[in-house]
Amino acid sequence: MEDTRKIAIYSRKSKFTGKGESIGNQIELCKAGIRTAYSDISDDAILIFEDEGFSGGNTNRPQFQEMMKLCRKRKIKCIVCYRLDRISRNICDYTSMIEELNQLDISFISITEKFDTTSAIGRTMMNIASVFAQFERETIAERIRDNMLELAKDGRWLGGNTPTGYRSVETIGSITMDGRKRKARKLEIIPDEAKLIQLIFSKFLEFHSLTKTETYLIQNNYITKTGKYFSRFAIKGILMNPIYLKADEAAWNYFDTKEVEVFSDRNCFDGNHGVIAYNKTKQQTGHSNKVRDIKDWIIAVGKHEGIISGEDWCQTQKLLAQNKSKSYRKPRSNVALLSGLLFCGDCGSFMRPKLSQRINQDGEFIYDYLCELKEKSKRQKCSMKRINGNELDQAISNEIKKITSDESELLRILKKEAAHAQMRNTSHQKKILSLKRNKSYTECKIKNLIALLEKAEDTAAHKYILEEINTLDKAKIDIEAQIQEYEGMERVNALSDLEFEGLAKMLCSFADSFETMPLEQKRFTIKTFVRKIVWDGSQVHIYFLGNEDDKTDISQDALLEPQREGYK
Structure with missing residues (x-):
């Protein structure tokens, strides 16, 4: 064949x-x-x-x-x-x-x-x-591990993002054979942040729950270094980090039981200094770091002071392991149309769908959109009212159908932008044509000079003709670069034309085909031209792509059914 x-x-x-x-x-x-x-x-x-x-x-x-x-x-x-x-x-x-x-x-x-x-x-x-x-x-893997073992001798902090509770300070490291002092870094406790770390560990040991610990921290206004509320993911990262662990007897026994390579002697576990884990993460370009299996870690006693006792840290790891083994991933609601688009008008958080076991008159499961921060803080940080998801999704669909008509403002804007793109393209084409003429003219001059160069060999003119050829060649290269740049802009505008045309066709056929689309396709279609939707407690604001102020409001009266008590 x-x-x-x-x-x-x-x-x-x-x-x-x-x-x-x-x-x-x-x-x-x-x-x-x-x-x-x-x-x-x-x-x-x-x-x-x-x-x-x-x-x-x-x-x-x-x-x-x-x-x-x-x-x-x-x-x-x-x-x-x-x-x-x-x-x-x-x-x-x-x-x-x-x-x-x-x-x-x-x-x-x-x-x-x-x-x-x-x-x-x-x-x-x-x-x-x-x-x-x-x-x-x-060979590289062996070299990296040997380097890790060498670093473990000093228990040095290698740099990177400094963990909450510490600051990185410069110190004197080892002295080379020629007497020069090598600079090194170590961690130094920040008292206020260290108290926060102790609080996080104590609350987790009290609640036995990441969710309850998260709620407590949000309710009491504890925030991260970046000024955000602590998430469960951030809390878990702190609880699992051995940097906070005091190197004491309980810590030694824990790593010994886990068969982790401990580089420091047992008598170095004095109950005061902290622990540093080398080779803890696997770093890959373009991917997030992954934590290696604990048996691949290299443990050493650091120069810094520990914050959490070995007993409390080991108990925390035990609870985390228990929670992981008995936890299951709750099935997500796959019926909500506005997931990832709907925001709370009070605090700016996402409004997540919350599915109930009740069924409405159309045989659909009833679900509401609930402010994420309100749920996490148990209503202490946000009091935004819920909104019926079934009714809101239908109202949004109806409103978007209106703006997809041939006379809609959105379609008019798209056509205007497409016309502007065409004008830019015409201008670029004229510039490309002019540059190509200049290039042809320059190439013609170079050919003529090359013909003269052969005749002028062994004369004084030979040198000057060669210099002129080189000058023209550089000019030709600059012209080619400009042509390439304008052709690139032309391709971008051509793509824009196709995008505008496709979007316009999508809008025109939207009303007829929307109801028959699968849910994921409906979401994709809406996200194509809607930037975000905001619920402020009485009105829903739809913000379209392209203009921060371009919005459509939907009042409570536009919803299909009256809101239930507490939702109005």
Whole structure:
């Protein structure tokens, strides 16, 4: 069976310079290499992916990711690049890509290094590269762990976000062989914040509940360093952090039981100094840090003073583990249309749907929207009235249908914006045409000067002609950069035209198709042109995208049914 998959050329350059290994040069060289490997290939069978202005430090590049998506869909049979570092300067990224291509039965060719996995030698080189990459990964991991153990000798604070309760201060570290003093950092207690940490631990030990601890802190106006109320997630992070733990007998026994590597001697657990855990988190570029299994930690006695006794800290870990084992994720209400869009007009918090077990006359479960802060604070920090979710969702749907008519203000604004985008596009096209004429004129002058250069060889004029050619070449490069910039703006405006047109069509067909849409599609459709919805206790305000002041109000009278007692 004939292989109809296409060949991909990938080119990358960190910034536009117009010299040397430009995107254009890379592509032409790759095409020449493809014709050597595939003599009967046509231009239609070649796909070109260009990433200009992107570093090779990682593979988070739009065109590279688009190419890999097509690879996973089995649309490509070979990837060709000018040089290996065009793919990535990170050998692990490169090796991961080669391994994936091998699984997908996709060949890889590098023009410069003559790396070609279509041949037996190329595949052997790939395997050798994989071995070295794996060796590098293991060597780096060992080196990092050795460094962690060296740091654990001093119990130093390595920096980063300082935990609540402490400040980071500079101190004198070790002394090198040549007598120089190395600077180090340690944690110093902030008394008021330390009292807050003690309070959080004591309340959790009292309530045995993160939710009740959160409510207590909100009700009593305790806030984080950033001025926000403590969330359950933040509270749990504090309770699990060993930085607050006093290095005492209970702490030693806890880590010994958990089979954690403790670098400090047992006699260092004096009940005064705190504990530092090295190798605690796994850090990945582009992803949030993940806490490693406790057996992978390296524990040492730090230079700082501990805040929580070993007995209380260990009891806290026990309670957290018990809560985790018996907890279950409560099913979320999947009937509320305005989740993530509705805000409290009093405190600005989200209003979350709260599902009841009652059913209305249409056979639907009744649900209300409740202010998140009101619920967490047990009504102490916000007193916003609930609102019937079934009625509000229907009222919002009806109101949005009105503004999607052909005569609506929203559609008029969209058409106006589309016209402005078209005007900008016309202006850009004129500028591009002018620049291209200048480029052609400059190229013509360069050709004429090159012809003169041959005749003026071994004369005084040769030097000046060469200088003029170089000047014109730089001018040509500047013109090409301007053309590229305006073409980019033209593409953006063209995309805007399509977006406006699509949105306008969506609005016109909205009223007819909305009721038959699945719930998730309804939410997506509303979020396309609604920025937020605010309930102020008597009116609902709909804010549309594009204008902070552009809003529609819905009063209580617009709701389908009378509110129940306490909701009016």
